Amino acid sequence: xxxxxxxxxxxxxxxxxxxxGMLRPDARVELLDGKIIxxxxxxxxxxxxxxxxxxxxxxxxxxxxxxxxxxxxxxDDRSEPQPDLMLLKPSANFYASHPPRPDDVFLLVEVSDSTxxxxxEEKLPRYGRAGITEVWIAxxxxxxxxxxxxxxxxxxxxxxILQACDKASPAAFPEITVNVASVxxx
Amino acid sequence: xxxxxxxVPEYYRLGEIGVLHPDAKVELLDGQVVxxxPPTPRHAxxxxxxxxFFGGIRGxxxxxxxxxxxxxxxxxxxxxxxxxxxxxxxxxxxGHPRPEDVFLLIEVGDDRxxxxxEEKLPRYGRAGIAEVWIVNLVDRTxxxxxxxxxxxxxxxxILHAGDKASPAAFPDVVIDVASLVQR
Numbered sequence: 001x002x003x004x005x006x007x008x009x010x011x012x013x014x015x016x017x018x019x020x021g022m023l024r025p026d027a028r029v030e031l032l033d034g035k036i037i038x039x040x041x042x043x044x045x046x047x048x049x050x051x052x053x054x055x056x057x058x059x060x061x062x063x064x065x066x067x068x069x070x071x072x073x074x075x076d077d078r079s080e081p082q083p084d085l086m087l088l089k090p091s092a093n094f095y096a097s098h099p100p101r102p103d104d105v106f107l108l109v110e111v112s113d114s115t116x117x118x119x120x121e122e123k124l125p126r127y128g129r130a131g132i133t134e135v136w137i138a139x140x141x142x143x144x145x146x147x148x149x150x151x152x153x154x155x156x157x158x159x160x161i162l163q164a165c166d167k168a169s170p171a172a173f174p175e176i177t178v179n180v181a182s183v184x185x186x
Numbered sequence: 187x188x189x190x191x192x193x194v195p196e197y198y199r200l201g202e203i204g205v206l207h208p209d210a211k212v213e214l215l216d217g218q219v220v221x222x223x224p225p226t227p228r229h230a231x232x233x234x235x236x237x238x239f240f241g242g243i244r245g246x247x248x249x250x251x252x253x254x255x256x257x258x259x260x261x262x263x264x265x266x267x268x269x270x271x272x273x274x275x276x277x278x279x280x281g282h283p284r285p286e287d288v289f290l291l292i293e294v295g296d297d298r299x300x301x302x303x304e305e306k307l308p309r310y311g312r313a314g315i316a317e318v319w320i321v322n323l324v325d326r327t328x329x330x331x332x333x334x335x336x337x338x339x340x341x342x343x344i345l346h347a348g349d350k351a352s353p354a355a356f357p358d359v360v361i362d363v364a365s366l367v368q369r
Contacts, residue, residue, distance in 0.1 A: 005301055006189070007212055007219035013205040020203045022196060029190055036190035122187060 008034025011080050032122065034078040040114060049111045049138055049183060050084050056178045057087060064173070065106055066091055073108070074099040075130045081123060084138075085109040087170065102130040106172035113140040124148065128155040134171055143184040191217020193260050215305060217261040223297065232294045232321055232366055236268050239361055247356065248289055249273050256291065257282045258313040264306055268292040270353065285313040289355040296323040307331065311338040317354055326367040 009017075014031045017023045028039035050069060057067070068086040075081065080099070087106040088095070095104075108127060112119045119137055127135050128151040135156065137146040145168045150157030162168050164181040192200065197214045200206040211222040225233070233252060240250040248270040255263040263282065270289040271278070278287075291310060295302045302320055310318050311334040318339065320329040328351050333340030345351050347364035 005220045005298070007206075007221045009205065016203055016205055017200070020199070022199055022203065023190075032187075035187065038188045038190045040188070118187065 006035060008078055009036065010034070010077050011074065014080065030082050031078065031080045032126065039082070043113065045140060046084075046111050046113055049140065052183055052185075053085055053109060053111075053138065053178070056183075057173075057176055060087070060173060060176070063090055065089065066094055068095075068100065072099045073105070074101050075126060079126060079130075081126075083108045083123075084111045087172065102127075102132045105132050107134050107136065107170040108132050109136045109138060111138040111140065116141055125155045127151070129153055136168065138183060140184070143180075145178070145180050145183065189218055191261055192219065193217070194257065194263050197263065213255070213265040214261065214263045215309065222265060226296060228323060229294050229296050232323065233267050235366060236292060236294075236321075239365075240268065240270060240359075243359060246273055249277065251278075251283070255282045256288060256315075257284050258309060262309055262313075264309070266291045266306075267294045270355075285310075285315045288315050290317045290319065290353040291315050292319045292321060294321045294323065299324055303329075308338045310334070312336055319351065321366050323367065328363050328366065 009031065011031060014036065023029055023036070028041065030037050030039055054067065054069070066088040068083075068088055070082050070084055072080045072082050073086065086100065086108050088100050089104045089106065091104075110119045110123060116137070116139060124135060124137070128148070131151050133149070133151060135148040137148070139146060143164060145162040147160045147162060147168060148156035148158070149171065162180045166180050168178040168180060169176055192214065194214060197219065200219070201208060201210070206212060206219070211224070212219050213222055214220070237250060237252055240248070249272070250268065251271055252268045253265055254269070255265050256269060257263050269283065269291045271283045271287045272289070293302045293306065299320075299322060307318060307320070311331070314334050316332070316334060318331040320331070322329055326347060328345045330343040330345060330351065331339035331341065332354060345363045347368050349363045350360045351363055352360050
């Protein structure tokens with residue numbers, strides 16, 4: 001299907017579909033560039049990595065950041081993905097009144113197995129274009145962490161691939177070190 | 187991209203809930219809502235010629251329907267430029283025509299020729315629409331497709347100005363290709 005012909009929905013269309021029950025509450029969907037994308041069900045290894053990662057950041061308290069796990073991120077009027085994990089700027093009401101936006105994100109993490117190509121080629125460039133300061137892709141296939149920084153219009157200026165012996169640290173919280181080997185330990 | 191597919195009933199619901207405007211020029215193809223861009227004057231003039239020609243022939247052998255949906259299956263309701271469909275006393279008030287109702291389907295192609303040929307045509311074939319013409323305004327031909335099967339059409343003939351075109355269902359109905367494709 002030629003993407004340019006497909007009708008693009010706005011975030012308010014998308015919310016309206018949710019409100020009227022058109023998108024089932026348990027439907028795992030995201031809105032990307034006006035297109036509603038089905039997300040595959042989360043496999044157990046994927047879910048385990050997300051749970052594991054959260055613990056590395058546990059020392060950050062609510063004055064430093066807010067944790068978001070698979071909740072929406074409003075990129076723009078036509079894109080609202082649900083990244084696996086985000087460290088967000090502190091918010092007194094925990095983003096109860098409006099969804100987080102790119103400027104609110106310290107770190108965004110996607111855990112990828114079967115979705116690796118999609119995450120790298122569809123989501124990552126859009127995160128970069130939106131100015132999200134740092135993205136990690138926890139690559140379940142290769143057991144690596146890909147660290148993307150320097151967002152710009154076409155993606156990220158810098159990418160570093162971290163292996164089992166390496167440690168990953170978000171630029172916003174250099175005191176936190178994530179042991180790559182431990183992230184993927186089974 | 188694993189794009190979410192809407193069924194035909196969901197597509198109509200999008201209209202009911204206000205996500206698709208009642209006058210929206212859209213069609214549903216394989217579960218995806220596709221925008222139909224406004225026609226160029228050239229496109230519109232060819233459609234008007236086709237309506238005059240097929241609408242003007244008396245005898246009640248077909249109904250000429252322009253820019254109305256054809257229901258292919260649970261996920262597809264495209265909107266062709268013109269169809270000749272079986273006469274029905276109630277004019278399909280209870281449901282859009284289905285492939286078996288269609289004698290001839292015509293798409294006029296200029297800006298979206300690739301889309302008509304590569305997205306719509308194979309689906310028309312798979313659904314079993316007996317005959318499709320693509321009036322190709324870019325190359326100034328009429329492409330005639332017959333013998334529908336699972337992957338498209340078994341036979342494709344290109345007609346040029348100077349040739350005559352006739353639907354297989356009505357071989358006595360003859361139109362000059364030049365009248366449609368010449369400027």
